[in-house]
Amino acid sequence: MKLSEVTLSHHYADLGDVFGALVAPTPFSQPQVIDVNPAVLQLLGIDPNEKSEPAWAQLGCGAKLFNGSRPFAMKYTGHQFGVYNPELGDGRALLLGEIETGGQRWELHLKGAGKTPYSRFGDGRAVLRSTIREYLACEALYGLGIPSTRALCLIGSDERVTREKIETGAMLIRVAESHVRFGHFEYFFYTKQLEALRTLIGITCQRFVPGTEGLTTGEQAEALLRFTTRRSAELVASWQSVGFAHGVLNTDNMSIIGDTFDYGPYAFLDDYDSTFICNHSDHTGRYAFEQQPGVVLWNLNALAHALSAFISVEVLRDCLEQFEPAVSEAYAHRMRVKLGLAQEEAGDQALCADLLQLLQQGQVDYTLFFRALAHYRGERPASALLDLLKPAHHSGLEQWLQHYDRRLARENSDTRERNRAMLTANPKYILRNYLAQKVIEAAEEGDYHPLRTLRQLLQSPFAENPEHEVWASAPPESGKRLPLSCSS
Known part of the structure; x- marks a missing residue:
C-alpha cells in the first residue's frame, strides 16, 4: 500500500463525546523528518519504500491528516503514585484513527500534537529528548x-518548548492494537457512567477476549479481568528477566491488553541492583525495579475496583489470585531459558536467586554477564565471566559455576545447541541510558545517523553485528544512574 492510499477508520472516536473530544492537531511550522520506521511500515501494510516520501513531515506533525482521520483526545483518569487523579486524559496526544490490515486493527496515536481539553496547565507538546527515548x-x-x-515515525522541529530547560519540540506516531488504559475504566466507574463502562467492557472483550460474545456484562468483565491479569503478569515477568525498569507504573500508564505503555523515566539495568530506582521523582521507591510485580498487582486491584459494579467481591479476589502464580511461572520460565535449562527442576529457583545475589554483591553488569554465560562451555578458568567480576567475588562465581555445571549435566544437552539457544534469549544490545543520551545529543546537533543505527541494532538485539561492538559496551561510570524525570 502506498502512503497516499492509507485510509483510517475511527471506531473509538465513533463512541461519542463521553469517551473524549475531537481536537485538531497543532502542527509545527517547519517539521523535519528524523526517522521513519520500515519495520512498522511493513506491520501496517505500507510499502517500506514509502519511508522516503516527503509527505511524512506533514503527516507526522498533524499538518496533514491521513484519509478518514478524525483526531480524538481520549478521556481517562487513574492513580498516580497511589493517589487518584480525576483530571487526566490525552493532554498532548491524539488518536488519529485505525488502520485495518491483514485481519488486524492498529491505532495511530500522535504524541506532542498540542493542547487538548485535558492538557490542564501543560503546553501539549513533547520534546526531542523524550520523543527519541520513547521511539x-x-x-x-x-x-x-x-x-x-x-x-x-519521529518528527522534529525548531519550536522552543520549556521543560527543565528550553528544548525543541518533536512528535511521534505511536502504534498499538489498543490505547485503552486501566484509567479508562476508572474514569467511568468513579464518575458513575456505568453505561459507558458497560460499552467499554463490551468493545474491549469483542476485540481481545475470545469467547465472550453473548455473555452478560458481568461475565465479560470477569473474563476481561482474568485476561488482563494474565497478560500483565507475563509482561512484568518479562521486564524483570531483561532488567527493564518502567519508572512510573501509574494506572493510567497500564495497557488493558498488557503492552508496555507510556515510556518516560525508564531504564535498563547496568550493574544488577534489585533496588534500582530510575525515576528521580520517585522519592519512596514505589516504582523500584524489585517493586514492579507488586505495583502491577496494586494496579490490577484498582482495575478490579473499577469493575466491581459488575463483579462480586469473591470473583474479583479469585481473578486477582491468579496473578502471583502467573508471574512466578512466567519469570521462572524466562530465567530457565536465559540459563539454558530446557527441563524444570525444584532447585532452579535457588540457582537463579544465588546468581542474582552474586551479581548484586559484585555490582556485575546484568546484560554482559548473561551474554557471556551464553558462550560458556564449562571451561576453566571461565575467563569471560571472571573478567566481569572484581577478584573478591571470583570464588563466589566459581562455587556457583560448580552448581551450574552439575545442573547442566543433568540436562544431558548438546553444549553447542544450548549456547545457540541462549544467544537467542540473552541480548547483546539493549537500550542503555547512556546510549540514549549519546543519540539525543547527536540529534540535538542535527545528526540523526546514530539514532537510526541504534534503532536497527535494537530491532535485532541478539545478533552479533561485530562492526557495531561499541554499542554493546558497558557504560562508563559517568553513564550509570543518569537522572531521569517524568518529562524524560
Missing part, C-alpha cells in the same frame, strides 16, 4: 520479544 524504547522492548507499543 527507541518501543523498538527495544519489541525486539526482545516483549509486548510493546511501536513507533511509526
Whole structure:
C-alpha cells in the first residue's frame, strides 16, 4: 500500500463525546523528518519504500491528516503514585484513527500534537529528548520479544518548548492494537457512567477476549479481568528477566491488553541492583525495579475496583489470585531459558536467586554477564565471566559455576545447541541510558545517523553485528544512574 492510499477508520472516536473530544492537531511550522520506521511500515501494510516520501513531515506533525482521520483526545483518569487523579486524559496526544490490515486493527496515536481539553496547565507538546527515548524504547522492548507499543515515525522541529530547560519540540506516531488504559475504566466507574463502562467492557472483550460474545456484562468483565491479569503478569515477568525498569507504573500508564505503555523515566539495568530506582521523582521507591510485580498487582486491584459494579467481591479476589502464580511461572520460565535449562527442576529457583545475589554483591553488569554465560562451555578458568567480576567475588562465581555445571549435566544437552539457544534469549544490545543520551545529543546537533543505527541494532538485539561492538559496551561510570524525570 502506498502512503497516499492509507485510509483510517475511527471506531473509538465513533463512541461519542463521553469517551473524549475531537481536537485538531497543532502542527509545527517547519517539521523535519528524523526517522521513519520500515519495520512498522511493513506491520501496517505500507510499502517500506514509502519511508522516503516527503509527505511524512506533514503527516507526522498533524499538518496533514491521513484519509478518514478524525483526531480524538481520549478521556481517562487513574492513580498516580497511589493517589487518584480525576483530571487526566490525552493532554498532548491524539488518536488519529485505525488502520485495518491483514485481519488486524492498529491505532495511530500522535504524541506532542498540542493542547487538548485535558492538557490542564501543560503546553501539549513533547520534546526531542523524550520523543527519541520513547521511539527507541518501543523498538527495544519489541525486539526482545516483549509486548510493546511501536513507533511509526519521529518528527522534529525548531519550536522552543520549556521543560527543565528550553528544548525543541518533536512528535511521534505511536502504534498499538489498543490505547485503552486501566484509567479508562476508572474514569467511568468513579464518575458513575456505568453505561459507558458497560460499552467499554463490551468493545474491549469483542476485540481481545475470545469467547465472550453473548455473555452478560458481568461475565465479560470477569473474563476481561482474568485476561488482563494474565497478560500483565507475563509482561512484568518479562521486564524483570531483561532488567527493564518502567519508572512510573501509574494506572493510567497500564495497557488493558498488557503492552508496555507510556515510556518516560525508564531504564535498563547496568550493574544488577534489585533496588534500582530510575525515576528521580520517585522519592519512596514505589516504582523500584524489585517493586514492579507488586505495583502491577496494586494496579490490577484498582482495575478490579473499577469493575466491581459488575463483579462480586469473591470473583474479583479469585481473578486477582491468579496473578502471583502467573508471574512466578512466567519469570521462572524466562530465567530457565536465559540459563539454558530446557527441563524444570525444584532447585532452579535457588540457582537463579544465588546468581542474582552474586551479581548484586559484585555490582556485575546484568546484560554482559548473561551474554557471556551464553558462550560458556564449562571451561576453566571461565575467563569471560571472571573478567566481569572484581577478584573478591571470583570464588563466589566459581562455587556457583560448580552448581551450574552439575545442573547442566543433568540436562544431558548438546553444549553447542544450548549456547545457540541462549544467544537467542540473552541480548547483546539493549537500550542503555547512556546510549540514549549519546543519540539525543547527536540529534540535538542535527545528526540523526546514530539514532537510526541504534534503532536497527535494537530491532535485532541478539545478533552479533561485530562492526557495531561499541554499542554493546558497558557504560562508563559517568553513564550509570543518569537522572531521569517524568518529562524524560
